[in-house]
């Protein structure tokens with residue numbers, strides 16, 4: 001995006017009341033006519049900016065830009081560089097391409113639309129334009145490749161913490177789904193590039209349904225889905241949600257690098273709705289039922305099935321006795 005338009009949007013997004021053309025022009029070192037032209041261009045791009053006679057401009061659309069994010073993030077590692085794309089295949093793929101081109105740890109990629117958004121277990125992920133948040137972050141931790149699943153659980157704890165601020169009634173479901181009343185509102189896809197013994201890049205991709213799209217969810221989504229605004233009872237913005245996630249990830253990642261996985265495992269177990277409960281665990285071969293007894297260092301769920309502990313590595317679970 002043009003840097004002046006990005007700066008105008010960031011200034012408007014940071015104010016709950018209209019901002020005058022004079023104030024924008026003075027603060028950004030542009031002429032009033034220049035501001036007006038940029039506002040017109042953005043309106044043509046579909047960004048809704050209201051004019052209030054004698055008071056100025058007010059942003060109405062739920063847009064995101066690098067300057068909006070950077071303006072509200074202090075010296076965080078995560079989000080030290082932010083890129084926002086109008087359309088991209090997948091923010092995870094873009095983050096990996098940037099990683100291969102040498103991008104630094106902390107890069108955050110956001111897109112308004114993903115043409116091939118990806119979910120766990122080879123599924124696709126639908127990003128509703130301007131109603132969903134698709135965000136990927138690049139990490140380059142100095143850890144063994146086997147420990148990368150721990151980062152996925154760290155992200156689940158951070159996401160749960162961040163979204164709970166808006167919607168305290170949400171829950172976490174193994175391995176890293178965020179649920180509300182049995183319907184999914186957010187998920188995480190973690191991917192890695194490396195070689196034996198060495199991690200080069202980890203991309204943590206987070207998808208959040210911010211609000212129900214005006215035309216509803218596409219029919220091909222077979223899972224029960226809901227959204228954060230419904231769960232919280234008010235219309236939330238992608239910007240506030242992204243900022244909350246980045247800040248929670250920053251805290252969690254720093255703690256992980258100093259204190260290791262143990263505190264994260266404890267926090268995950270506490271947040272996990274099915275801890276100690278009866279679940280049905282599905283994988284490609286079928287399903288088993290048992291009591292969710294623990295989470296191990298690899299992120300596997302340990303199920304007590306007919307008196308024996310079984311490790312469950314990949315799949316989905318269903319809660320059986322939560323009513």
Ligand code: BTN
Pocket residue numbers: 089090091092093114116117118119120121123125133134135136177186187188189205206207208
């Ligand atoms: C899941 O299946 O629950 C994981 C969904 C992860 C979706 C996000 S959206 C941002 C990032 N880019 C992708 O292509 N996938 C992840």
